[in-house]
Amino acid sequence: MTGTRVIGVGHYQPSKVLTNEDLAQMVDTNDEWIQSRVGIRERRIAEDETVADMATLAAEKALAASDLRASDIDLVVVATCSAVDRVPNTACRVADRLGVGSPAGYDINTACSGFSYALATADHAIRCGSATKAIVIGVEKLSDWTDWTDRSTCILFGDAAGAVVITGTEGDEEPGIGPVVWGSVPEMSDVVRIEASHPYIAQEGQTVFRWAITALAPLARKAAEAAGVDMDDIAAFVAHQANLRIIEGIAKKLKAPNAIIASDIVESGNTSAASVPLALSKLIDNGELKTGAPVLLFGFGGGLTYAGQVIRCP
Structure with a gap:
């Protein structure tokens, strides 16, 4: 393998929309104040979905877009700082739900830079021959860790997941993921x-x-x-x-x-x-x-x- 490339992407967001007007009923704030300071108009909030649920749904879409099967994947990496459970890791739960057999699987936590860190480590693993095809997921349920009485932070955060599938390049094919x-x-x-x-x-x-x-x-x-x-x-x-x-x-x-x-x-x-x-x-x-x-x-x-x-x- 001389490099890697992205061959599929996907994302998932919960259906519940929390607008700035909704927040104004909860704390002392308003739409104009929020948009002028951070640019946010609304955000999605997970109710019944867990971090693993959202990660799986995004990964399914990325896998479908890649035209690969779950059995082709041998590495699953999840970037998150909001998983409530410590063990098992989210990556192995996602692998099980997708039907990925015996992959390497780990979570990585560098907070908001986590996806780029995770993508880099998967890229490195494929380049050095430790894996051949990987799913890399960024997922957060920050609503679990938000103080909904604190107007300085509760206006900021939402819940979502995004995923990519990457594979190695061969021969003279130009790498599709650059150095980190x-x-x-x-x-x-x-x-x-x-x-x-x-x-x-x-x-x-x-x-x-x-x-x-x-x-x-x-x-x-x-x-x-x-x-x-x-x-x-x-x-x-x-x-x-x-x-x-x-x-x-x-x-x-x-x-x-x-x-x-x-x-x-x-x-x-x-x-x-x-x-x-x-x-x-x-x-x-x-x-x-x-x-x-x-x-x-x-x-x-x-x-x-x-x-x-x-x-x-x-």
Whole structure:
């Protein structure tokens, strides 16, 4: 194997919609205040669905789009920071429900950058021969960890899952997943937290905002450079959907003049590790990206961690 490529994408969102008007009945807020600060209009909330349920549904769609069977998969990776159960891991539960026989399976938690981390580790596993075909899933049920009386955080988060299927390239086929550019700022790791002593999402929003606006565009650009793709050729920039102002700020500094800027944050809220594959899947489903188009993915958040890579659309 000389590289890997994405051959199928899929996503899932719960049916329950929680609008800004709904939140205004719960806490002291309003639609104008929320949209002006974070750009969110509504978000989806899982009621009966678990993290494993949503992950499975997104993976089923990605698998169907790939034209592979569950028996072809030998690696399942799930990125999540919101799974309630510690053991068994979500990946093995998803593998069982899909009917994947004896795969390697593990969960990864780097919060909002989790999908890009997970995609990179699956890419590495296939490149080195430890796997041949993988399902990579980003999934969150953040509603389980949201303090619905805290207006600074409850306006932000939603529930969702997104998934991709990847396989190896052969011969002279060009790799469809570029090298990952990843890292962290461990001295700032506690600015986003879900801790045992306070089991709700807490964050220092202004600190995260300043870091994202100032530090991330050069790192995202490095991911394009590592893939050998000029910024003029990037068809879409799919960043973690944290805050519309952050996304627009990074995109402005990124200077990718022809790129679609994913803004699923408006209708889905912040879905952490699910946000990048969710937004990517919607762009593909809507016919906004052509097969082979280079897309710059970039996740960032709790840790503070970041990871990005260029992929070619299936």
